[in-house]
Amino acid sequence: MRVKLDGFLKTRKALIEERLPLYIQDLQAPSTLKQSMLYSLEAGGKRLRPILVLALLHAYGKKEENGIPVGCAVEMIHTYSLIHDDLPCMDDDDLRRGKPTNHKMFGEATAVLAGDALLTESFKLITSHMPAEVPAEKRLRLVNELISAAGAEGMVGGQILDMEAESRSISLQELQSIHEGKTAKLLSFSVIAGAVLADAPEEEIEKLREFSHHIGIGFQIRDDMLDLEGSEDKIGKRIGSDTTNEKSTYPAILSLEGAKQKLDEHIEQAKQLISELSLEKELLYEFCDMIARRDH
Amino acid sequence: MRVKLDGFLKTRKALIEERLPLYIQDLQAPSTLKQSMLYSLEAGGKRLRPILVLALLHAYGKKEENGIPVGCAVEMIHTYSLIHDDLPCMDDDDLRRGKPTNHKMFGEATAVLAGDALLTESFKLITSHMPAEVPAEKRLRLVNELISAAGAEGMVGGQILDMEAESRSISLQELQSIHEGKTAKLLSFSVIAGAVLADAPEEEIEKLREFSHHIGIGFQIRDDMLDLEGSEDKIGKRIGSDTTNEKSTYPAILSLEGAKQKLDEHIEQAKQLISELSLEKELLYEFCDMIARRDH
Numbered sequence: 001m002r003v004k005l006d007g008f009l010k011t012r013k014a015l016i017e018e019r020l021p022l023y024i025q026d027l028q029a030p031s032t033l034k035q036s037m038l039y040s041l042e043a044g045g046k047r048l049r050p051i052l053v054l055a056l057l058h059a060y061g062k063k064e065e066n067g068i069p070v071g072c073a074v075e076m077i078h079t080y081s082l083i084h085d086d087l088p089c090m091d092d093d094d095l096r097r098g099k100p101t102n103h104k105m106f107g108e109a110t111a112v113l114a115g116d117a118l119l120t121e122s123f124k125l126i127t128s129h130m131p132a133e134v135p136a137e138k139r140l141r142l143v144n145e146l147i148s149a150a151g152a153e154g155m156v157g158g159q160i161l162d163m164e165a166e167s168r169s170i171s172l173q174e175l176q177s178i179h180e181g182k183t184a185k186l187l188s189f190s191v192i193a194g195a196v197l198a199d200a201p202e203e204e205i206e207k208l209r210e211f212s213h214h215i216g217i218g219f220q221i222r223d224d225m226l227d228l229e230g231s232e233d234k235i236g237k238r239i240g241s242d243t244t245n246e247k248s249t250y251p252a253i254l255s256l257e258g259a260k261q262k263l264d265e266h267i268e269q270a271k272q273l274i275s276e277l278s279l280e281k282e283l284l285y286e287f288c289d290m291i292a293r294r295d296h
Numbered sequence: 297m298r299v300k301l302d303g304f305l306k307t308r309k310a311l312i313e314e315r316l317p318l319y320i321q322d323l324q325a326p327s328t329l330k331q332s333m334l335y336s337l338e339a340g341g342k343r344l345r346p347i348l349v350l351a352l353l354h355a356y357g358k359k360e361e362n363g364i365p366v367g368c369a370v371e372m373i374h375t376y377s378l379i380h381d382d383l384p385c386m387d388d389d390d391l392r393r394g395k396p397t398n399h400k401m402f403g404e405a406t407a408v409l410a411g412d413a414l415l416t417e418s419f420k421l422i423t424s425h426m427p428a429e430v431p432a433e434k435r436l437r438l439v440n441e442l443i444s445a446a447g448a449e450g451m452v453g454g455q456i457l458d459m460e461a462e463s464r465s466i467s468l469q470e471l472q473s474i475h476e477g478k479t480a481k482l483l484s485f486s487v488i489a490g491a492v493l494a495d496a497p498e499e500e501i502e503k504l505r506e507f508s509h510h511i512g513i514g515f516q517i518r519d520d521m522l523d524l525e526g527s528e529d530k531i532g533k534r535i536g537s538d539t540t541n542e543k544s545t546y547p548a549i550l551s552l553e554g555a556k557q558k559l560d561e562h563i564e565q566a567k568q569l570i571s572e573l574s575l576e577k578e579l580l581y582e583f584c585d586m587i588a589r590r591d592h
Contacts, residue, residue, distance in 0.1 A: 029448035030456045037448070084412060089384075089404035108385035109459055112408065113452050116380060119412065120447035123419055127439050136432035143423050143439065151416035152325035152333070156409050160326045163405055 005286035016050045036106040036114035049074040049190045056194025059279040073125040080118035149189035158182030170248045184216025214270035221263040224249035267292045301582035312346045332402040332410035345370040345486045352490025355575040369421040376414035445485035454478030480512025510566035517559040520545035563588045
């Protein structure tokens with residue numbers, strides 16, 4: 001069933017991984033800094049965020065090439081957030097995707113600065129590495145969307161809420177707000193960015209914002225489920241760490257069965273929204289299924 | 297002699313300090329995060345970077361109001377860099393301007409995130425808080441200039457060079473590269489931003505880039521001198537800490553007398569460049585003198 005998506009994920013991941021290091025190599029910057037930035041950027045991962053940008057362009061029948069700089073920008077933001085999250089003063093993780101975390105390799109100070117640099121430089125991909133045909137107004141809109149998704153009103157805000165929720169039990173509502181900020185908004189940015197670059201009608205962009213909320217929350221529910229029942233080999237980190245750390249999760253609040261049901265609801269709603277749009281739907285339906293069933 | 301500049305510094309500092317918190321208060325973000333961002337933003341300082349933006353607009357006879365968002369953006373970048381610099385894994389400072397540093401007040405994790413949020417949100421002031429009359433192309437140019445000044449090729453890069461130079465003796469050339477990145481580029485951004493907003497001719501903008509290099513390095517030389525001969529009360533931090541930390545400084549490499557001479561040379565060159573421009577020169581001459589003679 002997932003024949004089309006599997007091929008898409010594989011080829012686009014390769015494309016992104018080919019382009020991503022070039023933006024860093026081109027910088028006139030100290031080599032330690034570039035090494036540290038590249039180390040985390042090249043540590044692997046699904047590249048889901050950039051692939052979503054390309055998937056939207058593909059579904060609207062537009063040139064995917066135009067989405068590469070903005071896809072790489074969102075991957076740089078995602079990577080900076082992982083570097084800072086892993087720091088001793090945050091989650092204090094030694095391993096990420098089976099490899100030593102950035103601060104274990106380069107020291108804490110360099111890790112902080114590599115994160116800062118990835119965050120700063122990410123915006124440049126949108127402001128000055130886009131194909132000339134993308135007008136200035138559209139670039140500004142994309143930068144604004146990225147700031148909302150990544151900054152105080154998005155990912156960083158979600159991170160603060162998450163820290164404040166540690167070791168106390170929280171409501172489903174609160175959990176939702178945390179993941180809306182921490183995870184869903186950046187995934188949502190990818191979807192919106194692809195649609196904006198594809199010149200999608202504004203009412204479809206708003207439906208896609210709703211769609212990406214559902215896949216973002218769905219993504220997180222699946223993440224929580226994998227922490228309980230996944231395979232350590234496939235995920236690349238310890239299983240059950242959420243329980244050990246007394247983290248609030250969807251299964252903890254809703255039971256594993258309830259979380260699974262919630263996930264299915266979000267995926268159904270996401271698919272319903274896609275069905276109302278003027279784009280090629282198959283790839284995005286498969287995307288929804290993949291998020292619901294992924295094993296890593 | 298500094299009658300005009302003194303009044304300018306005082307009134308514009310007040311203006312910036314009135315506007316700066318508004319951008320944070322407006323954010324739909326967790327209150328701890330906003331408090332932490334505001335704490336460091338409101339901790340005082342000379343506000344030299346935003347004032348330079350306004351000074352350039354003033355000197356070119358243009359509306360200073362147009363420079364306020366970009367001035368506040370550069371102050372937010374400066375503030376984020378101080379928060380991250382003060383972290384235990386970086387300079388490990390407990391006090392900044394006579395008050396507890398951000399991580400002493402809010403904890404390290406929140407301090408890291410407050411810095412990340414200030415950095416991210418700073419760009420929004422340029423992309424979406426500028427007066428409507430500033431066209432999209434000009435906003436993009438300003439964002440690009442700010443990224444070059446603050447990112448891997450600017451401030452963050454300089455910070456890495458500085459760390460790598462610790463506890464070894466370095467050449468004047470290396471010291472210059474460190475401060476070019478750490479200090480001069482962000483001051484230079486302020487000057488360029490004011491000139492770009494004032495629609496200064498491109499050849500004058502290039503002269504102003506040179507001018508700001510000289511005042512940036514001059515600023516740093518004076519900083520090093522103040523660490524040796526300044527007043528703790530006025531500077532708000534310990535005197536002689538550079539010597540204790542075995543930091544390479546201009547006086548250490550050139551002697552105090554040699555550093556003073558170097559400072560005078562930079563200030564002379566800065567004034568020479570100003571004399572060649574089509575703007576009101578008096579305020580900028582006074583600015584040069586202030587940088588050479590400041591006692592804090």
